[in-house]
Amino acid sequence: MAEVQLLVLGPEGVGKTVMLKRLQTLTAQQNLAQAQQKRQDLGEAPSTIPTVGVNLVTVTHNRKKYTFRELGGAMGPIWNNYFKDAACLVYVIDRANQAQVASACIQLLEVLSAKQTQEMPVLLIFNKIDSPDCMSMSEISAIIRLRDVSSKRETGHHSFGMQF
Numbered sequence: 001m002a003e004v005q006l007l008v009l010g011p012e013g014v015g016k017t018v019m020l021k022r023l024q025t026l027t028a029q030q031n032l033a034q035a036q037q038k039r040q041d042l043g044e045a046p047s048t049i050p051t052v053g054v055n056l057v058t059v060t061h062n063r064k065k066y067t068f069r070e071l072g073g074a075m076g077p078i079w080n081n082y083f084k085d086a087a088c089l090v091y092v093i094d095r096a097n098q099a100q101v102a103s104a105c106i107q108l109l110e111v112l113s114a115k116q117t118q119e120m121p122v123l124l125i126f127n128k129i130d131s132p133d134c135m136s137m138s139e140i141s142a143i144i145r146l147r148d149v150s151s152k153r154e155t156g157h158h159s160f161g162m163q164f
Contacts, residue, residue: 003065005085009111010092011104012073015127019092020057020068027059076107083116090123095140096131105144 008016051072059066069086071079091111093104108124111117128134 001060001063001065003067004087006066006068006088006090007079007082007086008068008070008090008092009076009079009107010073011076011094011100011107013097014073014092014094014100014104016070016073016092017051017055019125019127020055020070023068024057024059027061079111080114080116083114083120086120088121088123089117090125092125092127093140093144094128095126095135096128096133098133098135101135101140101143108144 008020010016051070053072053075055070055072057068057070059068068090069082071082089111091108093108094100112122126137126140
């Protein structure tokens with residue numbers, strides 16, 4: 001069985017742990033594709049506590065084992081110690097926390113500028129889009145300058161997925 005190591009990063013309180021718990025629950029209950037077809041209500045968010053250190057979540061889907069290594073937001077200064085073990089990077093940003101978006105962008109740019117992440121595929125997840133205080137994608141894009149970040153990575157022959 002093929003195994004993929006993913007590194008999940010983002011500031012404190014953006015919902016990394018909740019996201020991984022929900023993903024784990026969905027895949028444990030049934031095939032993720034079936035869950036998406038049925039558009040099941042996920043119900044209340046699972047209770048969590050802030051991640052101190054590392055949280056490992058393993059999910060098996062389509063005969064692949066995905067190990068998500070979530071690092072607590074407070075561990076930002078040492079995230080780079082974990083880059084070498086990851087094949088992919090997942091970075092989570094809270095669209096409802098306007099005060100945090102700019103600092104999240106700075107952290108993201110630091111991560112993307114590291115030598116170990118230059119060839120690494122990156123998935124940006126903009127979380128909490130159902131919040132009434134949620135920033136629009138155009139507001140987020142203006143602050144983070146997603147097009148600039150994307151074009152810099154693309155010109156260096158790196159992948160960076162984004163959808164507007």
